[in-house]
Amino acid sequence: MSSIIKTINPYNGEEIKEYKQFSKSKIETCLALSEKTFETWKHVEISDRTKLLKKLSKNLIKNKQVYSELMTEEMGKPISQSNTEIEKCVFLADFYAKNSDQFLADDLIKTDAKESFISYDPLGCILGVMPWNYPFWQVLRFAIPTITAGNTVLLKHASNVTGCALAIQDLFDASGFPKGCFQTLIADHDQIDALIADQRIKAISLTGSEKAGRHMAEIAGKNLKKAVLELGGNNACIVLADADLDKHIETMVAARMQNTGQSCIAAKRFIVVEAIYEEFLEKFTKKVNDLKIGDPKEPETRISVLARVDLADTLKKQVDSSIKKGAKVVIGNRKDQAYFEPTIIIDVKPGMSVFDDETFGPVAAIIKVKDNDEAYQMASNSKFGLGTMVFTENFLEARKQISQISDGAFFINELVKSDPRLPFGGTKASGYGRELSKEGIQEFVNKKTVYINH
Structure with a gap:
């Protein structure tokens, strides 16, 4: 008997819809279709694939409000940010429609041969395991380049955004992609673990927690499958005296x-030089207090609920355990069901949960340091490696730190963000592999050496 998955609106706690989990035979049907579709899709000219991408872009624009409202209902994202997410997906589709032909073109290499080059051939059926926090963006930034490269995709989305997962499949189908190019699986983790062992699955892309990444990497490694892992983050925001x-x-x-603080690349730790600390804390606190909190369906809302009650429970435990070790709350730390009040916590030190771990919610940990050297050292004191941001007027001095920061991104006077034109990914416990840009579309291809003598 199939299990039932229920989606719940985190703002009002009401049930949205029920879905039946796929049976073993239904997953087999999807996998067989994916493999069959790949055999023809891989021969379709890239120019024809990108024509379908342009249709997908238009359908995103056409259905922006519907998709935005679905996201907001399923995981509580403020509606204005849901709209922005769909607009970013449009940018993504347009970027790969314009550049994929160039990214996948044979790379000519001069050798002793009459002709030698690198050919970028698709691998086959790629499994994506995706999170709920950016229900459309996370999926499409994986699926669009992967499918455009000639692969087919099976998606296991987070169960609390099952409606979004099915809407994305409908989006690909309505845009003219062959049946089987993109399919959503309503499955549990045991079913997915078993699927990875199937020889028809050629590689895996996972965006999720460090724990999920370690588990997926172990199964992928055991089965000699390539994996791209985009995992947790504990990004530092360095604020220098100038x-x-x-x-x-x-x-x-x-x-x-x-x-609502639910982003792997959010600034989790604010490392502030003491000369500017009091001014920063005053201005930062005022701006946080000014954020409009409320119903995510209201256009002015900037902070709403977390996606699930258990996420708020976890965040509360992290803050409270840090307080027991000496941290102090400036504002916030109030929880009500899935709501967690925007929180600023000071006197934070290594060894506290809000310093060491990923906090997935609106909690800002503030760390005071004496000078620039200590600021950069403190920023690097993390097992994670997604990104670091630094705010300073001395750009030349900040540039000298680029090679000293081992993260996947280094942003000066800007928040760390993903952009289709730039590769995205982390180091250390934040995972490996890259999404987006040229690097992203070349993750799931066979970089084949071709050597020809006449």
Whole structure:
């Protein structure tokens, strides 16, 4: 008997819809179709694939409000941010429609041969395991380049955004992609673990927690499958003494509070030089207090509920355990069901949960340091490696730190963000592999050496 998956609106706690989990035979049917479709899809000219991408882009625009409202209902994202997410997906589709032909073109290499080059051939059926926090963006930034490269995709989305998962499948189908290019699986983790062992699955892409990444990497490695892992983050926001707070304080607040703090690349740790600490804390606190909190369906809302009650419970435990070790709350730390009040916590030190771990919600940990050297050292004191941001007017000095920061991204006077034109990914416990840009579309291809003598 199939299990039932229920989606719940986290703002009002009401059930949205029920879905039947796929049976073993239904998953087999999807996998067989994916493999069959690949055999023809891989021969379709890239120019024809990108024509379908242009249709997909138009359908995203056409259905923007419907998709945005679905996201907001399923995981509580403020509606204005849901709209922005769909607009970013349009940018993504347009980027790969324009550039994929160039990214996948044979790369000619001069050798002793009459002709030698690298051919970028698709691998086959790729499995994507995706999270709920950006229900459309996370999926499409994986699926669009992967499918455009000639692969087919099976998606296991987070169960609380099952409606979004099925809507994305409908989006690909309505845009003219062959049946089987993109399919959503309503499945549990045991079913997915078993699927990875199937020889028809050629590679895996996972965006999720460090724990999920370690589990997936173990299964993928055991089965000799390539994996791209985009995992947790504990990004530092370094604020140096010469930072222009009046110019950048809103960016710093957005870096922590975007998506109600539920972002792997959000600024989790604010490392502030003592000369500017009091001014920063005053201005940062005022801006956080000014954020409109409420119903995610209201256009002015900037902070709403977390996606599930258990996520708020976890966040509360992290903050409270840090308080027991000496941290102090400036504002916030109130929880009500899935709601967690925007929180600023100071006197934070290594060894506290809000310093060491990923906090997935609107909690800003503030760390005071004496100078620039200590700021950069403190920023690097993390097992994660997604990104670091620094705010300073001395750009030349900040540039010298690029090679000293081992993260996957280094942003000066801007919050860390993903952009289709730039590769995205992390180091250390934040995973490996890259999404987006040229690097992303070449992750799931066979970089084949071709050597020809006449």
